[in-house]
Amino acid sequence: MAASLLGHGSNATTSPLQDQLSRPMTIGHISVVGASHTRHNFLNPFFAPLVSRDDLTVADVMSGLQSAISKLNRYDIFEPVETASLSKSSSPTAAQTDVDVALVLKEKSRLYFKTGTELGNAEGSANAEGHARNIFGGGESLVVNASAGTRTRSAYAAEFATPVVPGDPDTRLSVNAAATNVAKPWASHEEVSKLAGGKVSWGSGYEGGGHQLGYSMNWRTITALSGTASPTVRNDAGDSVKNSITYMYLKDKRDNPMLPQSGYLYKSVWEMAGWGPLGGDVSFSKSEMEVAAALPVPLPGVKGKTGVSISGGFRCGMMYPLPMGYTFMGRKAQPSRINDRFQLGGPNDVRGFKQGGLGPRDGPDAAGGDVFAAGSVNLLFPLPRTGVDSNFRVQLFANGGRVVGLKGRSKGKASGEGGGGGMSMSAVKNGIVGSVQDLCTGLPSVAAGVGLVYAHPVARFELNFCLPLVLRRGEEGRKGLQVGVGINFL
Missing domain, CATH: 2.40.160.50 (membrane protein fhac: a member of the omp85/tpsb transporter family)
Known part of the structure; x- marks a missing residue:
């Protein structure tokens, strides 16, 4: 999964990988683009466990998103999805550890x-x-x-x-x-x-x-x-x-x-x-x-x-x-x-x-x-x-x-x-x-x-x-x- 993590300071490039993965991270907002024929209440259960928790780490977010993407791919209604992009939350009240997730889907022919x-x-x-x-x-x-x-x-x-x-x-x-x-x-x-x-x-x-x-x-x-x-x-x-x-x-x-x-x-x-x-x-x-x-x-x-x-x-x-x-x-x-x-x-x-x-x-x-x-x-x-x-x-x-x-x-x-x-x-x-x-x-x-x-x-x-x-x-x-x-x- 490719992801960009913003706002974590210059030490992120020099810290050991384990330290990076164990850092706290909270998802503030998830946006899904391209699912025009798919109901929101169908997509929500895939990401609800990530949005509802405030005790996540970077590793939790990465594995949770990968699991959600893998499940979506198994329905055979979207073109294969491999990546989700992460960015620092744009909310004015967001904490330093809050991120937004953007997922771009392309529906297969119905x-x-x-x-x-x-x-x-x-x-x-x-x-x-x-x-x-x-x-x-x-x-x-x-x-x-x-x-x-x-x-x-x-x-x-x-x-x-x-x-x-x-x-x-x-x-x-x-x-x-x-x-x-x-x-x-x-x-x-x-x-x-x-x-x-x-x-x-x-x-x-x-x-x-x-x-x-x-x-x-x-x-x-x-x-x-x-x-x-x-x-x-x-x-x-x-x-x-x-x-x-x-x-x-x-x-x-x-x-x-x-x-x-x-x-x-x-x-x-x-x-x-x-x-x-x-x-x-x-x-x-x-x-x-x-x-x-x-x-x-x-x-x-x-x-x-x-x-x-x-x-x-x-x-x-x-x-x-x-x-x-x-x-x-x-x-x-x-x-x-x-x-x-x-x-x-x-x-x-x-x-x-x-x-x-x-x-x-x-x-x-x-x-x-x-x-x-x-x-x-x-x-x-x-x-x-x-x-x-x-x-x-x-x-x-x-x-x-x-x-x-x-x-x-x-x-x-x-x-x-x-x-x-x-x-x-x-x-x-x-x-x-x-x-x-x-x-x-x-x-x-x-x-x-x-x-x-x-x-x-x-x-x-x-x-x-x-x-x-x-x-x-x-x-x-x-x-x-x-x-x-x-x-x-x-």
Whole structure:
């Protein structure tokens, strides 16, 4: 932060830094210029702690202003602010230690639009997004987007978000609605979804991590079945209503999420659907966890950054069917639906396999599983003559995973054909234990390969040559080139 301090005497240039920072200082007036569309009562909480105190030092004022500027920058409604100017107070009654603060802000455009395209394996899409900032002058935002493509037939979404704690950019409340129509050729159907919900987020952004608690109502329809659709898909066809609460915790300390050279990631998601007052026609507890880390690799004779890094990631998850209502006693749980099960395989998770290519199958269809685990190890190094700061990398990778269905799941469905069918809670417990044992003792499917990575600020692009090494019976590998586009890779 650049600042000019006037009226402190000639000894200021010769005093030790610690003495300078410990000198008393009081803010008499703060002026903010350039925030014409921002409410005063939105800006006041950022600076109120500085104005209301008379026991400040130079260090307190500097750190307080830096904290306020950092918080303002995280709202994304102003151009990045770095400095505030300080001058001796102009008030005739001001003390020698009183200063005035001037902060010049420049508001970003309140409306902007962007369009884009994405290209992947047998998949292409076009999208458009509109963003309204600072709608009511208090850091609110509205994002509306639409996309269409070969796999995502159509997708429309809108989200309105607003801060809920004055002076805290990381605590936000949002409401959203979405409608999608997605083709799932790996399971011979399309899924139409209409969703509405809300969520509150806190503790995020600046510290690289945070919490999110949300509620959603989702009406899903499995439709447009192909002529070869399996009995698994046909049994789950039609409408389904899921009401759920979701909690997510994220800690991301990577230096670059798209191309990490150092740091770590931890993410956990827990979803509760249908149980108790939630209602709907599906009921389960679903947990997922992801950890990842990256380390720079030093090279002999090279000082500083080398651009070479080794990274690894691991994901796992479990779905636990629950009975509807408020109690577990004497009630039965319906096995999971194909809408909710885990699918594994594809260019963004286990490379070297087709989308949904891992795990249980029913004829031509990926049936999904209730328990899964997957891991990856990647070695990345710069292309020749591109430099260590280039967004291009060559990667060598090996990854693998396994997804397992709930033991006894089909039997539970068969018992549901009569009145009061389903799985007892003891049967669900035994099935989960059996699935986890199978997951831990069975050999995972494995693939390795080499590829080219480009880390764009909004997405990561991969072009890999893959070679499946271990393939379980019925699973679908993909030998040869595979294209991946996304923001979250294993």
